Amino acid sequence: MKTKNKSSNSLLTKHLPTKKTPTYYHCLAQKATIGLKAGVAKCCKTCKEQSPNLAIQRTKQINKVANSYKQLGISLSKLLIT
16 A cells, blocks of 8 residues: 655645736736737736735735725714714
């Protein structure tokens, strides 16, 4: 019987970057509206490399907007109560 070392496989999967497909397509759409001066292949490559970072930035922006709306709601409720 052969046994596989599961710990090495789990380490490999933890270090692989996650795919951020919607962010990748959003990046390509933005570059297409500006114009693909560098070429399609190069734009695709840069968007693929930047998509994890762009997804993190977008998540942070969404959280900031959500917190702002919560603060606005709290302020309005205090104003209406008094």
